[in-house]
Amino acid sequence: MTSTACLRxxxxxxxxxxxxxRKLAVICSKGNLDMAYPGLILAxxxxxxGIDTTIFFTFWGFDMITKSRMHNLQFSPAGNAAMHLPLADMHLPQSLAPMPGMTAVATKMLKKQIADLGVPEIPDFLDQIVAAGGHLWACRMSADMNRLSIADLRDDVDGIISASQFIEKTEGAQLLFI
Amino acid sequence: MSVTEILGHRLHIDEDGYLTEYDEWDDDVAAALAAQIGITLTPEHWKILRFLRDDFQSRGETATTRRVQVTGGVPIKEQFALFPKKPAKKMAYIAGLPKPHSCV
Incomplete structure (x- = not known):
């Protein structure tokens, strides 16, 4: 056996x-900071x-691509029973979750934890996804509800499309709704 | 783990074909590995490979495409152009390193 054949x-x-x-379409429907990440990480x-990947932003997920909002996604422990205190493996009592300032503190903590892992903030992450060949589409109904136009969205959003256009574009794709 | 041979070097590899011993790699091996997957190494490829090797030596894990961009200074788009379709895995393979383990 030659060395080449052996290596081959x-x-x-x-x-x-x-x-x-193979194609993947991710539907991002949440605008909370913690729920913005899973779709982007998978995309x-x-x-x-090497998979052809499309992300569709709808409802609260619109905040991820709206220029005036995308830098200010927040995380609230309210309604999240899996929120733990940082120094002990204890649940944060839900009665404390709605306290003033809690969302700001929790957001800051989460951002730090994510940054410590070398994972970018949402706008930067979307830059990376587009650079890697990903496509971003915005939901027509969400744009109309929020009275937003394409000018209000990231410049690299491919367009605002209806639900049926999205279904057409993602023929044969695996779908992930978040 | 098994052993393969290229250019007279005996190389330890894992079940997928990635080198497992950091010191068994050299420039000639890299060029041969790249050729196996249809890539001819240019100075731009080498810039990334050198970064990956040095970064692995100091951190003990293979850099992701994100890290190659932020710390290594090579934009994601360029990584996809140089190592088409699956840049993270191809870069690691040619650099003689394990596949990256981080998600991002």
């Missing part, structure tokens, strides 16, 4: 020779695997 047998399969039409991972 152990080359990782990057799928370059396989025609793939980014899919792009890194």
């Amino acid at each position: 047998a152990t080359v990782p399969n990057f799928g370059d020779d396989q025609a793939t039409d 980014n991972a899919a792009l890194g695997e």
